[in-house]
Every structure is written in C-alpha cells, then in structure tokens.
Amino acid sequence: MSNAASIRASKSNSILADLMSSKGQAVLLMLPPAFLLFTLFVALPLFDAAYYSLFKWNGYGTPTDFVGLDNFRQVLNHGIFWQSVRNTLIVLAVSLFIQLPLALGLALMVYEKTPANTLFRLVFFLPYILAEIASGLIWSFVFDGNAGVASALFKSLGMNPVFILADRHWAFLAITLVVLWKYFGFHMMIFVAALQSVPKELLEAARLEGAKRWEVVRFVQVPLIGAAIGVSAFFAVVGSLQLFDVVIPLTNGGPSNSTHTIVTYLYTFGLTRTRIGFGSAVGVLLFIAAVGVSIFYQRQTNRGSK
Amino acid sequence: MANVELSNINKTFGAIETIPDLTLSVPDGSFTVLVGPSGCGKSTLLRMVAGLEAPSRGKISIGGRDVTREEPSKRGISMVFQSYALFPHMTVEQNIDFGLRLSKTPTKERQKRVDAAAEILHLQPLLKRKPAALSGGQRQRVAIGRSIVRNPDVFLFDEPLSNLDAALRNQMRVELADLHERLKSTMIYVTHDQVEAMTLADQIVVMNAGRIEQVGAPMELYNRPQTLFVAGFIGSPRMNLITGEAAAKLGATTIGVRPEHIELGAHGLWKGRLRVAEHLGNETIAYIDSELGELIVRINGDQKMKTGEVLQFQFLQEHLHRFDESGRRIP
Ligand SMILES: Nc1ncnc2c1ncn2[C@@H]1O[C@H](COP(=O)(O)OP(=O)(O)OP(=O)(O)O)[C@@H](O)[C@H]1O
Ligand SMILES: [Mg+2]
Numbered sequence: 227m228s229n230a231a232s233i234r235a236s237k238s239n240s241i242l243a244d245l246m247s248s249k250g251q252a253v254l255l256m257l258p259p260a261f262l263l264f265t266l267f268v269a270l271p272l273f274d275a276a277y278y279s280l281f282k283w284n285g286y287g288t289p290t291d292f293v294g295l296d297n298f299r300q301v302l303n304h305g306i307f308w309q310s311v312r313n314t315l316i317v318l319a320v321s322l323f324i325q326l327p328l329a330l331g332l333a334l335m336v337y338e339k340t341p342a343n344t345l346f347r348l349v350f351f352l353p354y355i356l357a358e359i360a361s362g363l364i365w366s367f368v369f370d371g372n373a374g375v376a377s378a379l380f381k382s383l384g385m386n387p388v389f390i391l392a393d394r395h396w397a398f399l400a401i402t403l404v405v406l407w408k409y410f411g412f413h414m415m416i417f418v419a420a421l422q423s424v425p426k427e428l429l430e431a432a433r434l435e436g437a438k439r440w441e442v443v444r445f446v447q448v449p450l451i452g453a454a455i456g457v458s459a460f461f462a463v464v465g466s467l468q469l470f471d472v473v474i475p476l477t478n479g480g481p482s483n484s485t486h487t488i489v490t491y492l493y494t495f496g497l498t499r500t501r502i503g504f505g506s507a508v509g510v511l512l513f514i515a516a517v518g519v520s521i522f523y524q525r526q527t528n529r530g531s532k
Numbered sequence: 533m534a535n536v537e538l539s540n541i542n543k544t545f546g547a548i549e550t551i552p553d554l555t556l557s558v559p560d561g562s563f564t565v566l567v568g569p570s571g572c573g574k575s576t577l578l579r580m581v582a583g584l585e586a587p588s589r590g591k592i593s594i595g596g597r598d599v600t601r602e603e604p605s606k607r608g609i610s611m612v613f614q615s616y617a618l619f620p621h622m623t624v625e626q627n628i629d630f631g632l633r634l635s636k637t638p639t640k641e642r643q644k645r646v647d648a649a650a651e652i653l654h655l656q657p658l659l660k661r662k663p664a665a666l667s668g669g670q671r672q673r674v675a676i677g678r679s680i681v682r683n684p685d686v687f688l689f690d691e692p693l694s695n696l697d698a699a700l701r702n703q704m705r706v707e708l709a710d711l712h713e714r715l716k717s718t719m720i721y722v723t724h725d726q727v728e729a730m731t732l733a734d735q736i737v738v739m740n741a742g743r744i745e746q747v748g749a750p751m752e753l754y755n756r757p758q759t760l761f762v763a764g765f766i767g768s769p770r771m772n773l774i775t776g777e778a779a780a781k782l783g784a785t786t787i788g789v790r791p792e793h794i795e796l797g798a799h800g801l802w803k804g805r806l807r808v809a810e811h812l813g814n815e816t817i818a819y820i821d822s823e824l825g826e827l828i829v830r831i832n833g834d835q836k837m838k839t840g841e842v843l844q845f846q847f848l849q850e851h852l853h854r855f856d857e858s859g860r861r862i863p
C-alpha cells in the first residue's frame with residue numbers, strides 16, 4: 227500500500243524530476259543556442275517578410291505606407307506572375323516525371339562498385355558540382371544562334387539556325403533541359419547510395435525465385451529504396467520552387483518575360499525594381515507553397531513508416 | 533528428385549584460384565554436408581550449384597541434365613541463405629509465394645502450396661506479418677518455407693542456423709532432419725557446426741583450400757580419417773596429434789588419438805601435469821602438459837582433479853591413427 231502511494235507521489239513530481247535529472251539539465255543547456263539561432267535566422271526574417279508584404283516600401287528607411295493585402299492583390303493579378311508559376315510547375319513536372327526516372331535508370335546501371343562505374347558516376351555527377359552561373363554561361367554558348375553547338379546542329383540538318391534562348395517557344399524548354407542536365411546527377415547519387423545499401427542476397431534470392439532483371443527492379447529494388455525516392459522527390463519539388471540561378475545567365479527571364487520562375491519573378495519585379503513590399507508578398511506566397519509541400523511530404527513518409 | 537554431379541570444377545576470381553579442380557557426386561535424396569575452415573570455398577561451391585556464380589571451368593549437372601549455363605531459377609533448386617534474405621517489405625505470405633506469383637501460378641494452387649508449407653513449418657499464425665516482426669527462428673522458417681513451395685529437386689543451405697542461439701539451433705536442426713525425412717529431396721548443406729554435420733549428414737564432404745579432403749559417412753570420417761586435416765577437423769574436442777619419437781616408434785610421422793581414447797591410471801606409460809580441467813557434468817575435459825606435448829583427455833562423468841596434479845596415461849592401441857609425412861593415413 228505504502229509502495230503504491232509512493233509511486234503515485236513520484237509520478238506527480240515526474241515533470242519537475244525530469245527537468246532536474248541530468249537529461250533534463252542537458253536539454254536546458256543545449257536548447258537555448260539552437261533556439262536562438264532558429265529565431266534569429268529563420269523565424270525573424272520570416273516574420274519580417276510577412277510584415278513588409280503589407281507595405282508599399284522601396285527598402286529605404288522604415289516602412290510606413292501600409293497597404294494591407296494590396297501587394298498580394300497586385301501579384302495575383304499580374305499575368306507574368308502566373309506565367310512564372312506555370313513555368314515553375316513545368317520544371318517541377320519534368321523533374322519528377324522525367325528527371326527522377328532517368329536518374330533511377332542511370333543509378334541502376336552504375337550503382338555496382340566497379341572501376342568503370344566509379345568513372346561514370348563521377349562524369350554524371352560533374353554537372354551538379356559545377357557552379358550554377360558557370361553552367362548557365364556554358365549553355366548560353368551552346369545555345370548561341372551564331373556560334374553555338376545547337377546552331378551547328380540546325381545547320382547540319384539544313385535548317386536555319388535558331389536563337390533558341392531568344393525564341394518564346396523554345397527558350398523555356400532549353401532552360402528545362404539545362405535543369406535536367408544539371409541536377410539528374412544529384413538524384414542519381416541519392417539512388418546509388420540507396421541501391422548499394424540493399425543487401426545483395428535479396429537480389430540473388432529474387433533471381434533464384436525466377437525474377438527477371440526488371441522484376442528484381444520492380445519488386446525488390448524500387449520498394450526497398452522507397453525512402454530515398456521520397457527524399458529525392460522532395461528535393462526535386464523544393465528545388466523547382468526555388469529555381470533561380472540557372473535562369474538568370476541563360477535568359478534573365480526573357481524573351482518578353484516568358485521564362486520567369488517564381489524566384490526570378492520575385493527578383494526581377496521585387497528587388498531590382500526596389501519594390502520590397504511587393505517582393506515580400508511573392509516570398510510569402512512561395513513560402514506557403516513550400517510549407518505545403520513539406521507537410522504533404524511528412525504526411526506521406528509517416529504513413530509509409532506505419 | 534535429382535542427384536548433383538560436379539565434374540572438374542574450377543573457380544578463379546581474378547588471379548586467385550579459389551577452387552582448383554573439384555569433382556563431387558551428391559546422390560539423389562542424400563543429405564550432404566559441406567564442412568571446412570572459413571574461406572575454403574564452401575559457399576562458392578554452393579553458389580555455383582545454385583547458378584549465382586559461374587564456374588570458370590567444368591560441368592555441373594542436376595538430375596542428369598547439364599545446367600552449367602542454366603539460369604538459377606531453371607535448375608530445380610532452391611537456396612536458404614545465412615541472412616535469410618527475406619524481402620522486408622513483403623508479408624510472410626508474400627515472401628513465401630513470391631516465386632509462384634512471378635511464374636503466374638493460379639491463385640488456388642498457390643494458396644494450396646503456401647498452406648502446405650505453413651502447415652509443415654508452423655507458420656499459419658504469422659502469414660500476415662512482416663519479417664521485422666519475427667524472431668530469428670521464425671524468419672529462418674519463412675526462408676525455408678519460401679524454398680519448399682517451389683518443390684525443388686535440390687535444396688541448398690548456406691549456414692542456415694548460424695545466426696540462431698544454441699537452443700533454437702538444436703530445435704531447428706531436428707526440424708530440418710524431419711523435413712528431409714518427409715520430403716526426401718536432395719539437400720546440400722554448408723555448416724561450421726560439428727554437431728550439425730555429424731547428426732544431419734548421410735555424407736560429409738570435408739573441404740580444405742578449395743580441395744576435397746575426404747567424402748564419407750559421418751562415422752567413417754570419425755573412425756577412419758584419411759588425412760591429417762580431416763583427423764584434426766572432425767571431432768570436438770579435437771584429436772590429439774603427436775609427432776616425434778613416440779610416432780616414429782609406430783612407423784608414422786604423426787599419430788592421432790581422440791581425447792576419449794586416452795586412459796588415465798597408475799599403470800600409464802606416460803606422465804603429464806594437469807593444466808586445466810573443464811567439468812561439464814556428464815564428462816570432464818582435461819588439458820594436460822605432457823612429455824608428448826599438450827594433450828586433451830575426455831573422461832566420462834565428473835572426475836575430481838587438481839590443477840598441477842601429475843597424471844599417468846596411455847593410449848588405447850586399437851584406436852590409434854597413423855599418418856605419413858605427407859599427412860596421409862597409414863592403413
Ligand atoms: N566474389 C568474389 N571475388 C573474389 N574472391 C571471392 C569472391 N567470393 C569468394 N571469394 C574468395 O573465395 C574464397 C572462398 O570463399 P567462400 O565464401 O566460398 O568461403 P567459405 O568456405 O564459404 O567460408 P566461410 O565459412 O567463412 O563462409 C575466399 O578466399 C574468398 O575471399
Ligand atoms: Mg560461406
């Protein structure tokens with residue numbers, strides 16, 4: 227009886243006891259720095275941006291010209307914004323449905339540890355290592371209508387050379403191609419690492435059971451690297467939403483604003499025109515989209531792990 | 533039902549010849565156990581029979597059919613891995629009928645076979661679980677179940693019990709013996725475990741550095757080891773091997789005597805000092821520093837002994853094994 231009583235007593239004290247315990251003390255000690263950093267560099271800028279988005283403000287002095295949701299109204303009524311959303315969605319779709327399968331296919335070809343495969347992996351990964359600005363410049367030479375590889379190709383086919391990046395129909399397609407080229411190696415590496423961690427006996431067992439190569443991929447390898455595919459897809463979506471630095475050197479959003487992404491739109495119409503309030507509004511919209519994606523992703527992975 | 537014939541098999545990895553030239557005959561319906569030290573090529577041999585590894589030279593036939601270049605799944609074999617190799621994302625049932633689903637076996641037939649396997653291996657209550665929710669012994673049973681449903685002619689096992697604890701290993705060993713009794717299929721079984729080899733096998737194959745040292749029934753290997761290597765490898769505690777004058781007197785380079793064939797007593801020919809005695813209850817194992825070198829003696833029952841005590845002993849002459857300088861048995 228007295229035992230039970232003492233247990234109950236200790237339970238009611240347990241939160242306090244937890245904090246006083248060495249583990250609790252560790253938490254008290256470790257939490258403030260992380261909390262401070264998060265507040266300073268994540269939370270505060272976000273709140274700032276949300277706040278500025280309610281003002282007509284050029285970035286100098288303190289914002290005073292409160293306009294409510296007018297910035298958002300302007301953004302949502304701007305045709306070029308919707309064009310940039312459409313472009314972003316195109317990049318997103320291409321990343322998910324062309325780039326990822328391509329990366330997976332290549333990963334399946336080069337994941338085994340042989341000297342030749344190491345070389346291939348390096349080559350495929352190179353575009354990702356290259357600075358975005360540099361890749362943009364390289365590709366702008368390739369696409370150049372006078373001297374570029376692309377124009378030589380057109381000529382050899384007996385066609386008139388096209389200034390691809392200056393062509394409303396082709397420019398964004400070219401950008402998408404560069405994005406695909408630049409980032410497939412990154413996704414491939416994620417898949418390579420995941421494939422290498424699948425025990426070899428599982429593949430052998432599947433083979434013994436009569437699975438053909440593609441059946442091993444379909445029924446064993448892909449299900450077992452599901453988590454990596456999820457991570458990859460997440461990166462692809464977030465990367466598409468934030469796409470910026472490949473576009474600037476290639477087209478700078480042109481011709482006639484047809485190749486903007488959400489971020490280059492923000493940059494061009496918010497920052498370079500010193501409409502910080504307007505730009506902040508775009509940023510807030512983008513942030514909401516990113517959070518939506520994150521929540522969706524977390525939901526999916528939590529459901530998968532159950 | 534099928535016998536397995538390996539003729540002049542050679543396996544070379546890069547520059548390393550793992551198996552130089554090996555010929556082995558596994559009779560139909562036999563339980564053949566491969567034993568040998570780590571790295572001697574047991575797994576490699578088994579994987580060649582399975583088709584997971586191609587021999588560099590030589591011929592493999594199963595049931596009289598040349599399968600040297602045949603796909604693993606078309607050889608009429610199934611294999612149980614040491615790591616079980618269960619698919620973690622499938623339930624027990626899906627693991628077991630994976631091959632049947634791939635071969636588009638009709639649902640009814642599939643169900644029948646899964647039920648039969650589950651019955652034999654007591655898996656019915658586990659069919660809807662994932663491997664992560666099973667104990668080691670249960671996982672092993674699932675792996676065996678997966679190999680049963682395909683009705684293979686030949687079962688291959690690569691150290692299937694070595695991840696289990698001692699009690700479970702005993703139980704599974706008996707179950708494997710039952711399974712062989714019931715299915716009467718040919719089984720080839722790799723193990724490190726003496727007890728498994730001695731109790732399960734019709735035929736033991738002792739391998740050393742890619743070569744076969746001796747093939748024979750368990751008691752034949754125990755009673756008449758043909759080489760020094762087999763003499764030292766089969767039996768636990770191991771056979772005492774004695775060189776020098778004592779061996780020369782008997783016309784041999786080395787003589788071997790099993791621990792249970794040394795007799796302690798006041799009338800013994802040789803003397804030694806007791807280093808350690810291990811009391812196992814049903815027997816006592818004595819480690820003796822003697823004039824013939826270090827010897828192991830097994831005594832039935834529990835014998836009181838003091839460390840450092842001087843003991844006299846002699847060998848049971850009819851149980852001596854003699855070997856020549858090349859390590860071969862002198863008849
Ligand atoms: N894929 C491979 N490439 C190169 N060498 C290999 C390969 N597979 C096995 N070997 C070598 O062949 C030899 C035999 O290996 P194997 O796995 O057959 O030994 P084992 O008898 O099964 O040993 P254990 O009892 O430790 O499982 C070893 O020396 C090993 O290093
Ligand atoms: Mg092995």
